[in-house]
Amino acid sequence: xxxxxxxxxxxxxxxxxxxxxxxxxxxxxxxxxxxxxxxxxxxxxxxxxxxxxxxxxxxxxxxxxxxxxxxxxxxxxxxxxxxxxxxxxxxxxxxxxxxxxxxxxxxxxxxxxxxxxxxxxxxxxxxxxxxxxxxxxxxxxxxxxxxxxxxxxxxxxxxxxxxxxxxxxxxxxxxxxxxxxxxxxxxxxxxxxxxxxxxxxxxxxxxxxxxxxxxxxxxxxxxxxxxxxxxxxxxxxxxxxxxxxxxxxxxxxxxxxxxxxxxxxxxxxxxxxxxxxxxxxxxxxxxxxxxxxxxxxxxxxxxxxxxxxxxxxxxxxxxxxxxxxxxxxxxxxxxxxxxxxxxxxxxxxxxxxxxxxxxxxxxxxxxxxxxxxxxxxxxxxxxxxxxxxxxxxxxxxxxxxxxxxxxxxxxxxxxxxxxxxxxxxxxxxxxxxxxxxxxxxxxxxxxxxxxxxxxxxxxxxxxxxxxx
Ligand code: AMP
Numbered sequence: 001x002x003x004x005x006x007x008x009x010x011x012x013x014x015x016x017x018x019x020x021x022x023x024x025x026x027x028x029x030x031x032x033x034x035x036x037x038x039x040x041x042x043x044x045x046x047x048x049x050x051x052x053x054x055x056x057x058x059x060x061x062x063x064x065x066x067x068x069x070x071x072x073x074x075x076x077x078x079x080x081x082x083x084x085x086x087x088x089x090x091x092x093x094x095x096x097x098x099x100x101x102x103x104x105x106x107x108x109x110x111x112x113x114x115x116x117x118x119x120x121x122x123x124x125x126x127x128x129x130x131x132x133x134x135x136x137x138x139x140x141x142x143x144x145x146x147x148x149x150x151x152x153x154x155x156x157x158x159x160x161x162x163x164x165x166x167x168x169x170x171x172x173x174x175x176x177x178x179x180x181x182x183x184x185x186x187x188x189x190x191x192x193x194x195x196x197x198x199x200x201x202x203x204x205x206x207x208x209x210x211x212x213x214x215x216x217x218x219x220x221x222x223x224x225x226x227x228x229x230x231x232x233x234x235x236x237x238x239x240x241x242x243x244x245x246x247x248x249x250x251x252x253x254x255x256x257x258x259x260x261x262x263x264x265x266x267x268x269x270x271x272x273x274x275x276x277x278x279x280x281x282x283x284x285x286x287x288x289x290x291x292x293x294x295x296x297x298x299x300x301x302x303x304x305x306x307x308x309x310x311x312x313x314x315x316x317x318x319x320x321x322x323x324x325x326x327x328x329x330x331x332x333x334x335x336x337x338x339x340x341x342x343x344x345x346x347x348x349x350x351x352x353x354x355x356x357x358x359x360x361x362x363x364x365x366x367x368x369x370x371x372x373x374x375x376x377x378x379x380x381x382x383x384x385x386x387x388x389x390x391x392x393x394x395x396x397x398x399x400x401x402x403x404x405x406x407x408x409x410x411x412x413x414x415x416x417x418x419x420x421x422x423x424x425x426x427x428x429x430x431x432x433x434x435x436x437x438x439x440x441x442x443x444x445x446x447x448x449x450x451x452x453x454x455x456x457x458x459x460x461x462x463x464x465x466x467x468x
Pocket of ligand 1 (some may be wrong): 029031
């Protein structure tokens with residue numbers, strides 16, 4: 001049996017000490033935002049993204065910074081810094097610095113925190129020696145800049161985290177002044193929970209051809225989706241899939257695989273089986289992706305085979321079926337996948353083909369959604385009946401499973417607790433206003449628990465308009 005492996009941290013090209021640190025943290029796979037942002041940053045690109053807390057965004061920008069240091073980047077001279085991370089609050093500054101220390105535990109590096117409300121002396125001393133990574137709030141940084149305590153002349157990267165909160169707090173003029181002091185060329189990364197015009201304007205003024213990233217919160221599956229699972233050996237999946245898709249009820253189906261190669265293979269197999277399909281994944285050019293989407297949207301092909309990254313944010317009318325040909329490694333991806341159907345008030349059908357090696361992934365999904373999936377027998381007749389919407393053909397898994405989940409948390413975090421969004425202008429990454437500290441981080445969540453969704457987009461405007 002062929003085992004396909006999801007992108008790993010080493011696939012991303014990170015240096016060994018960084019890989020060791022993420023392993024020590026218990027991370028198995030990069031979160032979607034990490035899988036997208038890290039390669040872009042390693043390639044020296046600017047990044048513009050809508051991203052909230054809980055997506056793994058901190059590691060997405062910290063790991064590439066540490067990578068450069070691990071690869072023997074020059075030590076900063078006195079009063080210089082190599083990279084600057086601007087954040088709105090002291091708490092966040094401390095938290096980001098803590099992440100730098102954690103992910104940099106096997107990399108020789110220096111990090112300093114410069115925030116208001118703290119004594120100047122220790123900050124001045126830390127800066128005097130020069131630091132690799134400086135985490136700062138804008139006000140105090142400006143104080144130190146004008147006092148000549150630190151210079152940004154040799155910084156190669158700047159990250160603006162939670163940019164819209166910095167805007168709300170009135171930091172925009174300071175940020176513009178600070179950015180004006182940074183040399184070019186440099187990498188500029190801008191992350192924001194929302195994208196109001198002043199932030200877009202900032203990006204236009206200070207970034208060059210940024211990679212654009214969208215991170216959306218995970219919602220719980222809509223009730224209108226009939227969900228079931230077929231337990232099937234891996235070797236039988238292809239034949240079963242083709243049979244399922246041949247059913248008359250299948251008007252427009254999205255088939256998800258874990259890997260790009262897997263998507264291509266499924267498409268080839270379907271073609272041989274007489275089911276015309278298109279594939280969309282990260283290795284396809286933008287033109288190919290758009291053509292595949294167009295064929296699917298227009299009904300030229302009834303089936304689109306996709307990986308998670310490529311399918312993120314897709315808003316296609318009339319998807320009647322979602323097939324999980326392979327289970328996703330992170331359970332939230334299941335919610336995203338099946339959310340591609342039952343849109344705009346319609347119903348939809350989602351079926352998951354689960355081989356014995358995927359049982360644990362299935363359990364993780366069932367825990368996340370708080371229910372067990374109905375089990376359809378692994379025979380063509382049942383599978384076709386399920387495809388036609390006859391969920392009586394599937395029986396519900398033993399109720400003990402459901403009971404076991406009664407104790408399970410509602411969902412991973414605020415982001416995953418959102419109700420399904422309706423169609424129309426949607427609250428993309430609408431900031432959650434909280435009282436008290438913006439983030440309260442304890443330990444890393446269990447794997448995959450808070451991992452949201454990222455996608456490279458061709459235009460931020462489109463993303464704001466379309467994402468669903
Ligand atoms: P952030 O969005 O940066 O606030 O990160 C949210 C949480 O996700 C933090 O507690 C991280 O420790 C955790 N985290 C970050 N990356 C991963 C990963 N690849 N796998 C599992 N957990 C992660």
